[in-house]
Amino acid sequence: MTTTSPATPHELSPGTRAPLDAALTRLRAGAAEWTALPAADRRDLLRRVRVAVADAADDWARIAAASKGLSARHPLAGEEWLAGPYAAIVALDAYADTLDALARGRSPLSGIRTGTAPGGRTVVHTSPLRFSDRILLSGYTTEVWLQPGITSHEARDAAGLGSRHPLRSTGVGLVLGAGNVTSIPFLDVLYELLAEGRVALLKVNPTQDALVPVFERAFAPLIEAGFTAVASGGGDVGAYLTRHPEVDHVHITGSETTFRAIVGSGADRLRVPITAELGGVSPIIVVPGRWSKADLRFQAEHVATMRLHNSGHNCIAGQVVLLSRDWDQREDFERELRRAFARTPKRPVWYPNAASRLEHVRAAYPDAEWFAGGTRAITAGGGEIESTEYFAPVLGVIDLPGTDSAFVDAAIDHANERLTGTLGANVLVDPVTLRELGEGFEASLARLRYGTVAVNAWTAFGFLTPTATWGAFPGGTVDDAPSGIGIVHNALLLDGVERTVVRGPFRPFPRSLTGGRFSVLPKPPWFVTSRTGRAVSEGFARFRIDGRIGPLVATLLRAFGA
Template sequence: MTSVVPSPTPAVADELSEHVREALDSAIADLVTGALTWTHLTLDQRARLLERLHATVSAHAEEWADTAALSKGLEPGHPLRGEEWLSGPYAALVALDAYRDSLRALACGISPLDGVRTDAAPGGRLRAHTFPLHAMDGLLLSGYTGEVWFEPGVTVHEARRTAGLAQLEPTEPGGVGLVLGAGNVTSIPVLDVLYELLAHNRVVILKVNPTQDSLVAVYERALAPLIEPGFLRIVQGGGEAGGYLTAHPDIAHVHITGAAPTFDAIVWGPSTGPQAEATARRKREHHPHLTKPITAELGGVSPIIVVPGTWTEADLRYHAEHVVTMRLQNSGHNCIAGQVVILGSDWPQRAAFLAALDAAYDAAPARPVWYPRSAQKLDAAASSYPSASRHGDGSRLLVEIDTGQDATDLETTEYFAPVLGVVSLPGNGQEFLDAAVRHANEKLTGTLGANVLIDPETQTALGDRFEDAIAALRYGDIAVNSWTAFAFLTPTLTWGGFPGGTLDDVESGIGVVHNALLLDRVERSVTRGPFRPFPRSAGALGRRGRFSVLPKPPWFVSSRTGATVSEGFTRYRMDGNLARLAGTLVQAYRA
């Protein structure tokens, strides 16, 4: 059903020049025509279109990564430039491959879920083991696995029958969708465009965030196979352009990646200024300003639950670097950056872990804190917690909450900056884990991602109760001895907040994205990684734990060869050159 939406308000329209309004209207008109063309493409033609996109993205991958790195102040030779290869063209390429495979299966009358192992998860849930699905994935990311958990009650038959979403009825038009792109990670707008097209049959107008204006020309070249037939238009502008587009009568749906306050402003109106009173009235009366459907992927305060166990010195150092990576990757400007470490106050190794964390936080390579208003966020955290310690060049804040100290600001403010906090809870084993899960669910804002670090001996001792604790975490993506960013980068997993977000209380969003198997009624995705990297993972052979041939992962901020390996992994996804990949793997062992 098509919603009746208001015309742009005079205030918004007046702030845009006639030329800009005409350009936006023209872009939408092109897409209205393109939507008709899209519905006439067969599944096989859509799969071939994705192959063309793979070629054009590959052709511009180096330019994409370089432009993104420079926009964030990472000059040539900087050890963290590999982040922009992995979170940019790499993420787009693996998604294109996964969507293509799903389309090919559907074109042959096969469910994308056929051949994927399924079993039972706690609480009457079905679980599909969706990573790795190919041998090379298992080699490059050795020891890492991923699962999609469906809502309670979904059967194997239903999951397989409904896999495909809008591609089960490819001739059914979805209209024109608006994607309001994220400003922090360069693959997000591209992945959101693909999901609109393939999960919903919606052609897309993408308004990039102003922080990514330098990428627009790259996007236009890389995504030319979508732009030429009228399936995609890319536009620029600030909040005024976004407001005009969300209210446009030919926009059928809005998707945003961003923050909850931005979502609320779109749905209800400004919370400050002359329109604040009208906004408050609309909320009271439940009459949203936006009267068309909206989905969203929003951030939150992500926990890192460290389950007490008996760790070696190497374990303490490795996972301290793991935690620091969760906070400092992209300078902390990530919606799933780990922000609150939950430690056991009774853990005998608590002080040793904190010492390792302190050292790793200092030692991570220096880089700009580049996202707008980050300095204010850091100042706010320092004001709330005067005892916090400065690390690195002074732009990293470590907040250890003492007994009796108020942790509210730390646990409810998504700082989106290099602010890492530590809170402590009593207990060991299951008692601690259950308390930590309750604390994360009840005290921390958001439901997007949660991380759990646990040694294999402790996990084995907990048995099925550990899986029950994972089921109790109300998060859309959960990482066990991994980082939730792994779920973000894995297209056969889903990405989004835990189900239950509403217009009134959006939490970490509504709906999911990525999801290249096009699965319906998904509740969460769970990733699992090796507690110990190679060669220490060899101890898992024939015993407890996960074996991995992967040494320090290239996404660790402490990896000495992370930039080289990340670029090499991306180039392999571009052309499948095994000889060059061998050299990349040699570099991986020098991390």
């Protein structure tokens, strides 16, 4: 989304305004019909959307890869399968399960385990819920922590949101789509419909204009019913739509600068509510312990993935590594991190203005170490990298004092107080150290003020899991929202959410047999160093589409060639 000031109607030509006005008029008529649609009919409609997504999946992944300068068979093109069709399919399945429960008069949480977390929090164990996920995503789990004081009984009673209590129409929502990850606009539209009870107009970001026909195919059942529409255009179109009298709510995934331009001020202040996901500077807290050489290499590749996935153009990216200066393996880890940055396949830095941000980093951090022909960097020390989301392949490393719980406390304080944003935080800790930290580690997690916290995983896993939630830590307002307001995904339609916690294996198979969380996965296919990432990611997506076991077995065998 470009950062233009809100446009007045005469700034768009009649030929541009007319189809936008017509789409909103049709959506207004469809809003009441959507509200009256029973849960069973919504479920059946989503199943038709699923068929449409499956039909468009090949084109979706191919066009998305090409838009980022990758061939369809490039190892990193697997990102576009996982973050596109796969994410859409698993979300549709999860929402359909929720609607099916509601149609049968049950809570979406029926049969789902709950527990407790420090501070009087109820925990909902949100994945894995299917046997297939226990295999495909072996060793990874998600849990949603509710705000303190909400009981499990209250959570079960409230689950369903706008699909459980559609008492009145909440009107027409405008979704200003993200420009970096192709499933984000699709998933945001689903959340408007199912959680908020609003029909939705999706305004696609110009970086994804080539995918407009794909989105129209994927949403065809919703478009035909008058519940969704898709539009394209630049910042002038987005600005026109945010001020349109037929729009009752705005949701944006983008930068805080764009958010501020939309909200406006004074007489030009946005008149309708807005929710947003705005990114931030995400920490990667590396807890000192005794790591093997294989551990050092694997976790360095893990960190490189957090930064270099999608060429660093992710709000979900880890940007600052917090290391202990007292860790006797700190230099070994940093050496492996540099090697991981060097051996990750080179790729275009494709997002608008990213090249100029890299030039800015050269000036701000003259001692930075550059890799891949000067297209990615590692910096040392704090400063601007703690307060500015670069949205580019630049990783900062900051030393802090202490070991054990003293380091954990120092790192959490630094993340909470020095880094901009509250979207996601990552923590890497070996099984022995985790056991030694004991219950105090869970209390430390509770102190991290982030909407998603990942332990021995990347927060992207929470983004990709539809029954998890994604968004800033609660408390953002229109006047102070460094990472946004509200949440999305949340296919169980939980109310009163505080955060999602992701947990993963410290070691891949077969080293996962030596301690910690067991996993049958070797190197995960989303690692940027995976040689079979494209084939395995595509295989995962195709299995979720058609459920065929034979091709899945072949896919899992390919995974061991990573």
